[in-house]
Amino acid sequence: MTNLQPVRGTHDLLPEDQRRHYHVKDLARKTSELYGFDEVATPIFEFTEVFARTLGGTSDIVTKEMYTFETKGGESVTLRPEGTAGVARAFVSNGLAQHAPVKVFYTGPMFRHERPQKGRQRQFHQIGVELIGVEGPQADIEVIALGHHILKGLGVLENTTLEINSLGDVESRFAFRAVLTEYFESHKSSLSEDSRNRLAKNPLRILDSKDGGDREIIAGAPDFAAHLNDVSKVFIDTVQQGLIDLGIPYQRNLKLVRGLDYYCHTAFEFTTTELGAQSAVLAGGRYDGLIEQMGGPSTPGVGWAAGIERLAMLAGDPPAKDRPISVVPVSADLSGKAQELSQSLRNTGFPVEFSFTGNMKRRLKRADKNNARAALILGQDELKDGKVMLRDLDSGEQEAVLLSAVAETLQKKYS
RNA sequence: GCGGGUGUAGCUCAGUUGGUUAGAGCGCCUGAUUGUGGUUCAGGAGGUCGUGGGUUCGAUCCCCAUCACUCGCCCCA
Numbered sequence: 001m002t003n004l005q006p007v008r009g010t011h012d013l014l015p016e017d018q019r020r021h022y023h024v025k026d027l028a029r030k031t032s033e034l035y036g037f038d039e040v041a042t043p044i045f046e047f048t049e050v051f052a053r054t055l056g057g058t059s060d061i062v063t064k065e066m067y068t069f070e071t072k073g074g075e076s077v078t079l080r081p082e083g084t085a086g087v088a089r090a091f092v093s094n095g096l097a098q099h100a101p102v103k104v105f106y107t108g109p110m111f112r113h114e115r116p117q118k119g120r121q122r123q124f125h126q127i128g129v130e131l132i133g134v135e136g137p138q139a140d141i142e143v144i145a146l147g148h149h150i151l152k153g154l155g156v157l158e159n160t161t162l163e164i165n166s167l168g169d170v171e172s173r174f175a176f177r178a179v180l181t182e183y184f185e186s187h188k189s190s191l192s193e194d195s196r197n198r199l200a201k202n203p204l205r206i207l208d209s210k211d212g213g214d215r216e217i218i219a220g221a222p223d224f225a226a227h228l229n230d231v232s233k234v235f236i237d238t239v240q241q242g243l244i245d246l247g248i249p250y251q252r253n254l255k256l257v258r259g260l261d262y263y264c265h266t267a268f269e270f271t272t273t274e275l276g277a278q279s280a281v282l283a284g285g286r287y288d289g290l291i292e293q294m295g296g297p298s299t300p301g302v303g304w305a306a307g308i309e310r311l312a313m314l315a316g317d318p319p320a321k322d323r324p325i326s327v328v329p330v331s332a333d334l335s336g337k338a339q340e341l342s343q344s345l346r347n348t349g350f351p352v353e354f355s356f357t358g359n360m361k362r363r364l365k366r367a368d369k370n371n372a373r374a375a376l377i378l379g380q381d382e383l384k385d386g387k388v389m390l391r392d393l394d395s396g397e398q399e400a401v402l403l404s405a406v407a408e409t410l411q412k413k414y415s
Numbered sequence: 416g417c418g419g420g421u422g423u424a425g426c427u428c429a430g431u432u433g434g435u436u437a438g439a440g441c442g443c444c445u446g447a448u449u450g451u452g453g454u455u456c457a458g459g460a461g462g463u464c465g466u467g468g469g470u471u472c473g474a475u476c477c478c479c480a481u482c483a484c485u486c487g488c489c490c491c492a
Contacts, residue, residue, distance in 0.1 A: 005465095005483065060490050064416075082492085114490065115416075116483090126492060194489070210488080260491095269492095280492055307492030330450050364452035372452095379450055393452070 009114075009122025021125065023318030024154060024311045025107050028127045031150045032105035035142065037129050040104045042086035048076040054085045054293055056261025058201040065112040079111035082260075083128045083305055084287065085294075091132055092296035100133025100299065107308070119278035119310045127311075128284075130303035132291065137235050139302050140266040140286060141242035147282050147304050148248050151270060156314040160281055162249065164268040165256035166236035167204075167285070168228045173264065176227040177203060187217045207255040224254050235265050262287040266302065275310055282306035324351040325410060326367030326393075330360055330379035338378045341388070341406070345376075348407045350414075368393060373414060376406065 006012060013021060029039060048068050055062045067079040080086055083106050096102050107127045114120060129146060131139045144162070151157045167173055181203045188196060192211040199206065207218055228236070243250050250268075258267050267285035275281075284304025291299035325345060329338035342354040353370050355363040360377070367375045377389040382400045390409065391398035401409050 008483070065490080110492080112491080115488095116485090117487090118485070120491075124492070128492090277487065277489090278491075283492065305492055310492060326452095328451085360450055361452075366452085368452045375452080377451070381450080389451085391451070396452085398451085 007122075009116040011121060011123075017312075019318050019321070020312040020315070021308050024308050024315060025127060027153045028107070028150050028306075029105060031153055032129055032146060034149070035103070035146045037103040037105040037131075037146070040087065040090065040106055041108065042083070042090050042106065043080075044109065045077045045079050046086055046089060048078040050089050050294070051078050051081060051085050054088065054262055054290055055082070056202075059260055061112060061260070065114055067111045067113060081112045082110055083108070083126055084130060084262075084290070084303055087128075087130045087303075088132075088287075088290050088294050088296075088301070091291060091299070092294050097133070097297050097299060101139070102132045103129070104132075105129050117277065119275045119307070119313065121309065125308040126305045127308060128303060128305035130301060132301040132303075133299055134302075135288075135300045137238040137242065137266070139300075140239045141246065143284070143302050143304060144239075144243065144266075144268055145246055145248060147270065147284075147306070150306075151282060151311075154311060154315040156272075156281070156311065159274050159314055160270045160272045161251060162243075162268065162270050163251050163253040163256050164236075164239070164243075164266060165224070165253050166228060166232055167258065167264050167267050168224070168232040169235075169264055170289070172228045172232045173204075175229075176222070176224055179222045179227060180204065180206075183221055184217070190217060202261075204257045208257050218255065225252075232265065239266050258285055262290040262293065264288050268304070270306075272310075272314060274314060278310060280307075281310055281314065320371075322351050323371050323373040324353045325414075326353045326355055326363070326370060326372035326375045328355045328360060328363045328367065328375050328377050330377060334378045334380075334383070337383075341376065341378065341403070345407060345410070348411070350407075350410060374410070 011017075032039070048066070051066060052062055061081050066081055068076060069078075071077055087104060087106060091097070091102060105127070106129075107125065109123050109125050111123055113122060116122060127150075129143060131143050144164075148157070148162070151160060168176065181199065184191065184195075184199050184203055184206055188199065190213060191199070191206070192209065192214050195206045195209050195211065195214050198209075206214065207221065209215065209218065240250070240252070256267055256269060263285040265286040265288070269283040270281045271279040272281050273279065282304055283306075284302070286300070286302040288300040290301060291297065327338045327342045327345075329335050339354055342352045345352050353367065353372060355366060358366070364375060372393055374393055375391045377391060377398075379389065382389055385400070386403050387400040388403055388406060389398050390401045390406070392413075
């Protein structure tokens with residue numbers, strides 16, 4: 001243990017952070033329900049194979065960012081670096097093909113061993129949706145519309161841009177990859193070292209390079225759109241028209257590619273300029289081969305994921321929590337009585353802060369800190385008449401109220 | 416994984432061109448006549464100056480290492 005610090009790249013979520021996270025999650029969950037997406041939860045770790053097989057042997061996530069370890073039983077397991085593979089595995093494990101189309105929402109922590117930065121942690125949290133079992137582009141439109149809806153609800157839409165592109169079907173991508181490889185081979189000597197490495201593994205990713213020299217070469221690279229076959233062209237055209245019809249603005253970005261191997265056809269990304277190098281806010285695409293690769297029946301799918309930390313940074317303050325009633329005994333001997341009163345009010349639905357310690361001054365001060373709207377002050381003087389003092393903490397006005405009528409009075413004044 | 420910046424009280428930061436007791440604001444605690452908060456006033460607690468080495472008569476200040484955060488690359492959510 002080193003100085004009681006959290007492990008690098010992990011963070012405690014104190015109440016204020018957690019409230020922000022919940023705001024994002026709650027809004028996303030509710031919005032997803034409007035579209036008929038139900039929440040599921042899959043395990044935080046899976047057999048390593050689940051990720052290694054599906055994310056692609058060349059992706060950085062698999063090759064250098066996974067938290068992989070051996071169990072006591074000698075099995076290799078991995079902390080999930082993303083959510084889609086687990087959902088796909090669950091789809092296969094539970095035979096959900098018979099329920100297709102399956103529409104799910106999920107949220108939870110993900111783990112990647114990356115260099116921490118603002119908006120990039122080793123344990124971070126995502127929300128995500130998957131729509132599995134629909135072949136047509138209407139699924140893509142629906143899923144993008146849902147993402148758009150959530151960003152709108154969080155008030156971050158004005159800070160983001162939606163970019164979309166087509167990665168084509170297998171045939172198109174294979175053909176384009178060949179053309180692209182040929183082009184970059186001819187400029188190999190001028191490419192950055194990173195891009196030269198990508199050339200053999202995944203030449204599409206070179207299109208995404210930020211290196212200045214690479215960009216000049218990329219500018220003259222073959223056009224992906226021109227190499228799509230008819231099926232792929234119709235597909236992306238339909239998606240684009242659908243977005244137009246729904247009034248969702250977007251930009252076609254022919255250089256937009258995905259780091260994970262399972263994507264095809266539609267790739268999309270809501271990006272922002274507000275988070276430095278971490279521009280992706282909500283990103284996803286279509287993954288028609290994934291379920292089959294996992295060992296299930298050939299099933300198409302499309303989905304996205306978004307980082308909660310990033311969304312929380314972009315979104316404004318979450319709605320304030322309900323203001324409590326503070327119950328304050330004047331002297332220690334009335335503490336039990338005060339706690340009983342607190343409990344009975346909670347049973348009627350009021351949030352109540354029972355004041356544990358300190359003199360009355362102290363307790364009222366704390367009530368103020370807790371943003372209590374009123375204090376119920378229990379003192380001998382009123383109690384002998386069966387009353388308590390009800391003090392409104394905004395106006396400072398107070399009146400003695402019969403104990404038996406407290407709940408009703410609060411109901412009238414503060415509901 | 417690579418390169419740059421930062422690291423002083425719970426928080427935000429000042430400061431020492433190396434030299435006896437390290438400061439501010441906010442927050443926290445106590446008090447301003449005994450049953451009343453938010454304002455004010457007066458006191459107070461709290462720091463081995465990230466950690467470990469080194470140089471020096473002496474280091475919080477210089478050097479090295481290490482850890483964490485941060486910016487860019489990379490990667491992506």
